Amino acid sequence: TEQLDKVAIMKLLSLPTAAAAIVALTILLSASTVQSAATADVEHTFVVRQMTMTHLCNEMSVTVVNGQLPGPTIEVTEGDSVAVHVVNLSPYNITIHWHGVRQWRNCWNDGVPMITQRPILPNQNFTYQFDVTGQEGTL
Numbered sequence: 459t460e461q462l463d464k465v466a467i468m469k470l471l472s473l474p475t476a477a478a479a480i481v482a483l484t485i486l487l488s489a490s491t492v493q494s495a496a497t498a499d500v501e502h503t504f505v506v507r508q509m510t511m512t513h514l515c516n517e518m519s520v521t522v523v524n525g526q527l528p529g530p531t532i533e534v535t536e537g538d539s540v541a542v543h544v545v546n547l548s549p550y551n552i553t554i555h556w557h558g559v560r561q562w563r564n565c566w567n568d569g570v571p572m573i574t575q576r577p578i579l580p581n582q583n584f585t586y587q588f589d590v591t592g593q594e595g596t597l
Contacts, residue, residue, distance in 0.1 A: 497537035504529065504554070507547040521548055534590045542586045544578055551577030554586065558595075561588055 509522045523529030534540055546552050553571045571577045578584045 497539065498535065499539050499541065500532065500534050501541045501543070502530070502532060503543045503545065505545045505547060506552055508549065521550070521552070536590060536592075536594065538590045540586070540588055540590060544584050544586065546578045546580055546582055546584075549580050551579055553577050556586070556588070559588065560591070560593055562591060 504523045505525075506521060506523055507525075508519045509525065509527075510517050511520050511527075512518075520527060532540065532542070542554070544552075544554060551571070553575050555570055
């Protein structure tokens, strides 16, 4: 998977700067065979900003989350509640689209800009909240 991450980074680095606001995140969902009565509140803070990277001797500005590209991994278990506080320090309007995560009863948190959510403006914050129910795998 490390090689795949490098390929994904190279593809992102080759995109035009305007498209650099797309950020790769991974959510690992696991379900145990024995359902536990204990659930967790999983909370993260994502600081989104621009960072200069060099690719093939060319410097370019890319959007990163917490200083990394692709962004951080969120690990959750069936029944957990997730809260992700996003701080937008980039010059772009952004959203985080939770591709593949079922947004039961809160589709407005899905992160599709101007469809299900207004973008997070520069220097603004937004908190995504959703429950993990009936899902497993890597999303």
